[in-house]
Amino acid sequence: MKVKRKRVFEQVSEALRRSRCVGLVGPRQCGKSTLAREFAQSTSSTVFDLEDPTAEARLLDPKLALEPLRGLVVIDEVQRRPDLMPLLRVLLDRDPLPARFLLLGSASPELIRSASESLAGRIEFIEMRGFTLDEIGDVHARRLWCRGGFPLSYLAASDMDSLKWRNAFLQAFVERDLRLLGVDLPSVSVRRFLTMIAHYHGQTWNASEVGRSLQLAHTTVKRYLDILTGALLIRQLPPWFANVGKRLVKAPKVYLRDTGLLHALLGLPRMEDIESHPILGASWEGFALETVLAWRSEPSAYFWATYSGAELDLCWMGGRRPIGVEFKYTSHPAVTKSMRVALDDLGLGHLYVVHPGHGVFPLAEEITAAGLSDLKAVLEKKSF
Numbered sequence: 224m225k226v227k228r229k230r231v232f233e234q235v236s237e238a239l240r241r242s243r244c245v246g247l248v249g250p251r252q253c254g255k256s257t258l259a260r261e262f263a264q265s266t267s268s269t270v271f272d273l274e275d276p277t278a279e280a281r282l283l284d285p286k287l288a289l290e291p292l293r294g295l296v297v298i299d300e301v302q303r304r305p306d307l308m309p310l311l312r313v314l315l316d317r318d319p320l321p322a323r324f325l326l327l328g329s330a331s332p333e334l335i336r337s338a339s340e341s342l343a344g345r346i347e348f349i350e351m352r353g354f355t356l357d358e359i360g361d362v363h364a365r366r367l368w369c370r371g372g373f374p375l376s377y378l379a380a381s382d383m384d385s386l387k388w389r390n391a392f393l394q395a396f397v398e399r400d401l402r403l404l405g406v407d408l409p410s411v412s413v414r415r416f417l418t419m420i421a422h423y424h425g426q427t428w429n430a431s432e433v434g435r436s437l438q439l440a441h442t443t444v445k446r447y448l449d450i451l452t453g454a455l456l457i458r459q460l461p462p463w464f465a466n467v468g469k470r471l472v473k474a475p476k477v478y479l480r481d482t483g484l485l486h487a488l489l490g491l492p493r494m495e496d497i498e499s500h501p502i503l504g505a506s507w508e509g510f511a512l513e514t515v516l517a518w519r520s521e522p523s524a525y526f527w528a529t530y531s532g533a534e535l536d537l538c539w540m541g542g543r544r545p546i547g548v549e550f551k552y553t554s555h556p557a558v559t560k561s562m563r564v565a566l567d568d569l570g571l572g573h574l575y576v577v578h579p580g581h582g583v584f585p586l587a588e589e590i591t592a593a594g595l596s597d598l599k600a601v602l603e604k605k606s607f
Contacts, residue, residue, distance in 0.1 A: 260267030308341035371483015425505030
């Protein structure tokens with residue numbers, strides 16, 4: 224089964240048209256190299272994979288190797304060679320420009336900071352994730368939710384094969400990647416930390432509570448969470464602050480960005496296991512949240528909650544007034560008091576109640592119910 228990554232392909236194509244250099248970042252195994260090979264086949268290009276010893280040897284003298292090239296130059300795993308950034312700045316400043324560069328890298332704060340500093344004004348970043356609902360189709364939504372979007376996990380022959388791949392991915396991430404990113408805990412403690420995050424999935428984060436469990440300072444716990452966020456494994460959804468005269472929740476909500484990894488950490492290989500587990504509602508909320516954010520490419524997304532119990536799962540600024548989204552794992556969505564409070568207190572332009580079914584229908588004035596697979600067309604039609 225081949226899954227077309229049309230949306231990401233078009234994003235990269237447009238970025239290469241307007242920018243001298245494009246950085247395609249994302250977690251390992253999300254499909255960056257496969258996408259780059261598609262570009263290499265469709266245009267005149269030169270590819271360097273820095274995990275290939277041959278490519279490394281070709282770049283022993285990078286100026287000699289890169290300066291004569293024309294067309295598109297693809298450098299995969301570029302985070303392995305931060306020393307290339309100053310040279311790339313010089314090459315990108317040539318006029319006329321003989322070559323554009325596509326840099327692929329596993330997301331890390333160091334890579335993005337290094338490229339942003341050295342290539343300021345020359346590079347455009349695009350974030351890539353695993354398969355999304357619009358890419359695989361609504362008929363496979365439950366499989367995507369269960370297994371997550373990493374291609375090798377989603378395309379595995381069985382749920383158990385998928386789970387084994389995800390556990391191997393987590394083990395490699397814990398033992399190799401996180402150490403390179405500055406997490407110096409023993410592997411067992413890191414796995415425990417990730418499992419604790421899985422139990423917090425969809426809840427507000429309490430660094431002090433987690434720190435006490437791991438016997439770490441809350442500042443250290445926050446730093447580790449920030450590292451995982453920078454690696455695009457975790458999403459910290461910040462709170463929306465509004466002057467409504469109420470006590471607002473100010474801690475972020477945390478999500479495992481890939482629900483397949485969430486289910487692996489909790490030992491849930493099949494949909495039947497997920498549906499009988501207390502994480503069911505929060506798991507679907509995280510899946511739906513990531514789906515909507517992938518469609519919107521929303522740079523600034525928030526949640527809103529008060530200590531009196533009113534909350535909104537997702538909101539962003541849509542024109543002059545914010546847009547709200549509430550995720551409900553139910554076949555019969557209905558208006559709640561919390562939705563009314565959010566609509567009034569935040570002055571929402573519209574509130575969407577997203578559910579796993581199908582169809583779009585009004586629930587009340589400025590409140591619309593929409594199936595997750597239907598929401599993309601609704602948002603595009605509104606053009607917020």
